Amino acid sequence: MLSSQQLQQFKQMLEDRKAQIEEEFENNDHFNLQRSLSDSVSELSVYDNHPGDAGTELYEREKDLALNEHYRLEYRNTLEAIEAIKNGTYGTCVVCHKEIPVERLEALPNTLYCIEHTPDKVTSHERPIEEGVLMPPFGKFDMDETDENVSYDAEDSWQDVASYGTSESPSDLVEQVDHYDDMYIESQENVGYVEDYENFVGVDITGKHVTVYPNKQHEKYEEELDEEGIMTTFGDLPAVEHDPYTEEALERDEKGQ
Structure with a gap:
């Protein structure tokens, strides 16, 4: 059980911390996050700035947002701790109603939880x-x-x-x-x-009747097979009927026409 002197000391610590945070909110322009980025860096526009400079300013603004959130959370906890002193519940865990050790209160005066039930102890395993x-x-x-x-x-x-x-x-x-x-x-x-042959070999809807569609890839593939003296992995290629239109197109392609 905290004595009256201890309660007074903790109350003074909380009041002092409350005043410090309020001073930070009032005097530090970095926490005035309602302004645009160009206003915060005293620029008419950020479009003509180097991307590296703009990236630095953006990083600093993100850091200010994180610090602002941290201070606001501390400020809220401080107000709740001061209110707990007024209500006579300070120094008692709000979950298990057991006394919070004085050593913990000295390290963290605005806490309302014992070490076993502190929300900060909960670790999320969700990725x-x-x-x-x-x-x-x-x-x-x-x-x-x-x-x-x-x-x-x-x-x-x-x-x-x-x-x-x-x-x-x-x-x-x-x-x-x-x-x-x-x-x-x-x-x-x-x-x-x-496989190379997939570029010029096709089948019907049933997967049968293999058909070869002559093109430059087909010619190259046949030359490579002849050099290696091997056959295709799916069997012999069927005879290909010469199509004058196809041959003419191949000749134009070779000539770059």
Whole structure:
């Protein structure tokens, strides 16, 4: 049980802290967060400022918001503690109604809880909702090379982004490249399909009647098979009837017309 002298000491500590926080709210312009960012930095506009300077000001404003929230919470707890002294309940936990040790009150005069029931002791185990889509390395996609995906997957999305440029230089690549647009890992890999023959082979709605659609990829694929002396993984290719329109289109494509 706190003595009258102890209660008076704690009341004086709380009153002094209350006055300090009120002075901070009144005199510190950083806590006047109702003003715009341009007003707080005494600028007519922030559009002509360097992005780094604007980012610094934004960081400072976010810090002020956090500090403001912290001080407001402390101010509210201080008022509640002063009110508890007036009501004669100060020094008693509002949950279990047991006496709060004097050592705890000396360290935290505005507390109304014992150490066992303090709200600050509760630790949330709920992860941020953003982690549901930000799991490394590419969200929920599986980047395992053994699990080939014929659809547009995370690896394809990375290749599309990397085609616009990366921090790598020619010395970072093992294989020699002929064009700067290919300056990223596996730049020659197919996008949207896995096997080369998927670019020129099709089936009907039942999955039967394999049909070959001649194109430049088909010609290149046949040349590679002839060099290796191997057949396709799905069997022999059916005979392809020569289409004059297709051959004419291929000739125009080769000539760049």
